[in-house]
Amino acid sequence: MAKRRDENETEFGRIVAFSDGVFSIAITLLVLNLGVERGLTEGQIDNALWDQRDTFFAYAISFAVIGRFWLVHHRFFAEVDAFDSRLIGLNLLYLGWVVLIPFSSELLGEYGGDTTSVVFYSVNLAVVVMLGALMGAGARRRGLMRIDDRTHRENQIRSAYIAGIFLLSIPLAFFVPSVAPYLWLALFIDPSARLTAWRAS
Amino acid sequence: MAKRRDENETEFGRIVAFSDGVFSIAITLLVLNLGVERGLTEGQIDNALWDQRDTFFAYAISFAVIGRFWLVHHRFFAEVDAFDSRLIGLNLLYLGWVVLIPFSSELLGEYGGDTTSVVFYSVNLAVVVMLGALMGAGARRRGLMRIDDRTHRENQIRSAYIAGIFLLSIPLAFFVPSVAPYLWLALFIDPSARLTAWRAS
Amino acid sequence: MAKRRDENETEFGRIVAFSDGVFSIAITLLVLNLGVERGLTEGQIDNALWDQRDTFFAYAISFAVIGRFWLVHHRFFAEVDAFDSRLIGLNLLYLGWVVLIPFSSELLGEYGGDTTSVVFYSVNLAVVVMLGALMGAGARRRGLMRIDDRTHRENQIRSAYIAGIFLLSIPLAFFVPSVAPYLWLALFIDPSARLTAWRAS
Amino acid sequence: MAKRRDENETEFGRIVAFSDGVFSIAITLLVLNLGVERGLTEGQIDNALWDQRDTFFAYAISFAVIGRFWLVHHRFFAEVDAFDSRLIGLNLLYLGWVVLIPFSSELLGEYGGDTTSVVFYSVNLAVVVMLGALMGAGARRRGLMRIDDRTHRENQIRSAYIAGIFLLSIPLAFFVPSVAPYLWLALFIDPSARLTAWRAS
DSSP states (O other): OEEEEGGGGGHHHHHHHHHHHHHHHHHHHGGOOOOOOOOHHHHHHHHHHHHHHHHHHHHHHHHHHHHHHHHHHHHHHHHHEEEEHHHHHHHHHHHHHHTTHHHHHHHHHHSSTHHHHHHHHHHHHHHHHHHHHHHHHHHTTTTTOOOOOOHHHHHHHHHHHHHHHHHHHHHHHHHHTTTTHHHGGGGOOOOHHHHHHHHHH | OOOOOOOOOHHOOOOHHHHHHHHHHHHHHHHOOOOSSSSSOOOHEEEEEHHHHHHHHHHHHHHHHHHHHHHHHHHHHHBBOOOOOOHHHHHHHHHHHHHHHHHHHHHHHHSSSSSHHHHHHHHHHHHHHHHHEEEEEEEHHHTSSSHHHHHHHHHHHHHHHHHHHHHHHHHHHHHHHTTHHHHHHGSSSSSSHHHHHHOOO | OOEEOOOOOOHHHHHHHHHHHHHHHHHHHHHGGGOSSSOOOOHHHHHHHHTTHHHHHHHHHHHHHEEEEEOOOHHHHHBBOEEEEHHHHHHHHHHHHTTTHHHHHHHHHHHHHHHHHHHHHHHHHHHHHHHHHHHHHHHHHSSSBBBHHHHHHHHHOOOHHHHHHHHHHHHHHHHHHTTHHHGGGGGGHHHHHHHHHHHOO | OEEETTTTTHHHHHHHHHHHHHHHHHHHGGGGGGOOOOOOOOOHHHHHTTTTTHHHHHHHHHHHHHHHHHHHHHHHHBBBBBEEEHHHHHHHHHHHHHHHHHHHHHHHHSSTOHHHHHHHHHHHHHHHHHHHHHHHHHHHHEEEEEEEHHHHHHHHHHHHHHHHHHHHHHHHHHHOTHHHHHHGGGGGGGGHHHHHHHHHO
């Protein structure tokens, strides 16, 4: 049975606080993938940094992606009026895949041009997006949140778009693994914002 | 002497926030047990990931277990009306054992088929469950929370069930260490939910 | 479109809580740059600690700097009355550069007298300050906060002063890299506090 | 100038939340000092765990100590009615020494019987206690909190007692380094609680 949010503020607050904690730690742990060896000479330091350019790229893209997931999670929970144990359970499963991102990112930074790394990263992020969409759809169906059809449609388009990018990069990774990550730059285009703008015009 | 929660909201809130912080960090640190060496060739990457299958399993089970402990902790503190220094002290001791889980999980991931690792992991988790049950029983006895007998009984059954699984896997680990972890899948069965369903029928 | 803070307390609270989480983790991860090797003899331990004096210095300066950034962020968000997606986006970008500090600090601790490390550290911190100033100026222009001209001017002077210190240390690092970090001690002088004191006299 | 707490709830809340964050991360990072090498045989695992007994001891004592510091900090901020920039600054300095504890603990776990480690650990903890006492005394003198003389006296006794234990273990470390840590078990005796009990009798 679902508990109403306004009657269980502390309990609801803890779910959100725990999720925020996990998000903020996962996003900060990304920095641990960067590192320098000890005892290098002056010229070697520059090389060591340059050799990590893929790791810097993975850092930037993963920070942006986790940040965006947090934002979506944030907006989603702002709309939620009630919660049940299924929502809490799915949220935990969702966070379990979010926490994997620093590892996938390490893999990507270390072996950026490798098929396995790109596939691993893509699968990880696609699962996060799909679990998020599942959580949203379920919450709506079970009456835990009240959003109008249009907003719901927009959220669905957005999720499908992001999941689509990562799913598309999987076959790409088998032929041109080093190109696939560039596809992810399409993440910075927001299709539903454009849709809204286009409708309003 | 016990302080009433509604008169000490900030102080109570900090206990909960600190606990949430510890839980969310402990659960996120699990990802640090996963890692890839530098300088592998393409085929070696796949092998390196495959060799970590036990660590992935340990990650999944530990994430589920810490998540579940957090949930129980969360429900417990939602019922608490007052707190005293003994509750705070026990809570710290409890958290001290929760924080050990990422280490036990590392051990389990690295040496999954080894008696010592399985025993270590089982003892760690059994202690957490028992300290949690102790904290709950004490809080109830000292009048810090008001729950009816039936809910209390259900909580006790649940704790005894989970502690039982881990305690049972200790002798098992001496004979068939690689089988013991499969016993833990029984965690995903909730005995008191079934009990409730059975009673209702 | 901007959302009013007093009508979206939970949502606003999460932005702040997430930022606080990131700040507190980034500042705490600084300790991971310190470390001792295993298996040293008694005399070697003292040497190992002494050899880390640059890392201790980097720890102290980075802790002070992140602490100060947190303080500025804290004061800034205390003045904000409304928020829009641009503010949230810029805040994420800002945090992305804050989280880099433990890595820059590691580099600085390991290779304190090296041009690259000092430049890297300086650029990192200068970018943080400039993004912070940008965030503040934008929030003010879009009417998200109401601060009087004088306070705004003081904030600008303070930002320009801190960014100036780090930008100045970049050319310095090319000629006298080991001297540049001493320039950063000027951070502990607060120019606008002095300005205020001088005006008041 | 001091800001009243009840008029600046969000701002005050962030100081507390940031401190809680730092405390909970520092206490959780302690687990990273524990670790197992890869590729050990069955018998070697047991030895590897047994060789870490000092690290387990350091983990337990440091967890208890940080937990206790958090408790004191928690009680202190529960009494605070107002805050000024000096309190915030001192609090940051205090946290900067708290965050060092995982490193001191690593040193102690690795080289428990060594003079340098014991001195380092003792100095670290003594500084934390003294900064805490300084923060409390200053806050009281500047009228930021209202506590009666008796409570204040008790807090002072408690701080002096804890600081005394760590300061005492410094000379001890020069003669019998492996004995000094046992002195710290005296931490678990609460002198002012006993004092209160004795007065009441």
